[in-house]
Amino acid sequence: MTTVDLHRLTGAYALDALPDEESAAFERHLAGCGSCAQETAELRATAARLGLAVTTAPSPRLREQVLHRVTTVRQETPGTPAEALTVRLGRRTRLLSRWALTACLATAVTLGGAALWQHRQAEDARARADRAARATDDIAAVLAAPDARTRAAGLPDGATGTVVVSRSRDRAVFVVSGMADPPGGRVYQLWFADGGTVRPAGLMDPGRSDQAVLLRGAVDGASGMGITVEPAGGSEQPTSALLALMDLPA
Structure with a gap:
């Protein structure tokens, strides 16, 4: 039978890191402890978000759209003087580059915002867990004090x-x-x-x-x-x- 403080096992349980005996004991504890159940759910959601953040990649359509735009830019125009052709190709290249850069920046901003939100969620969950652990330690210290x-x-x-x-x-x-x-x-x-x-x-x-x-x-x-x-x-x-x-x- 485990002697571990069950209130402090929410993080390990959320990550499926408990031995079978402690996991079973904690599940019985969850049935009657609303605060542990809520914290466990929040930690599991945070872990899932962090996992999704690792696997997130730019949309395949971004590459397809860029390649498609490249094929629409004519490399030669019959009868066009060399200087005019250079000017037109330069203008089209600049437009294409700006479009591609804008698309890349938009994707980076979107992914960066999601990662930042996920990071903040994880930090909030960690801060709550740290506060709960400190409070538990302080309670134990008062109860065990020689002059209590x-x-x-x-x-x-x-x-x-x-x-x-x-x-x-x-x-x-x-x-x-x-x-x-x-x-x-x-x-x-x-x-x-x-x-x-x-x-x-x-x-x-x-x-x-x-x-x-x-x-x-x-x-x-x-x-x-x-x-x-x-x-x-x-x-x-x-x-x-x-x-x-x-x-x-x-």
Whole structure:
């Protein structure tokens, strides 16, 4: 049985690079993890686009069109003085060269734009994977810190939440289980409570009922944390009543 963190196998699974045992375990994990399923789909799409970029070649019609235009340029015109023939052939050659150059440039721009878009898609996917990996490492560091302290509380609809604080790292993690889905177009937002004010501390994944969230920013002088329901993307200040307010462990 694998002991690998399944959340970190999305890239290897998307590239069919997992051993059979880990692949089977990850597929079972995908059935209940919406964020991993989405990331895997995005990585597979990116890999497919990169593969297509390698095989992309200029259209065969471009070569056929150039060769066809060459055959339509008369090499000699009976009765035409040599000087006039030279001028006409020169003009036609320049026109043909300009047409061919324009066609080549248009093809290069098209292919270059597609390659640039594919490169940006791959870079975005890599950046998301890097951020997810860093967040996972930071969560593990807080949970494993020697000075980690916890505080648990009941949440609405039977959910449970635990906040873990490491003062030495000045970070906090919120672990929740059984959280109901937020209303459509809304998201659960976390807040640090500093005396009589609050400051944003991150968003929960609306598609997961069980998750661990690294609270954004330092714990600093915060005495508690709260949860509200906010519009997708979050708010700078709460726009709804607190669903829960938990004291941070000393």
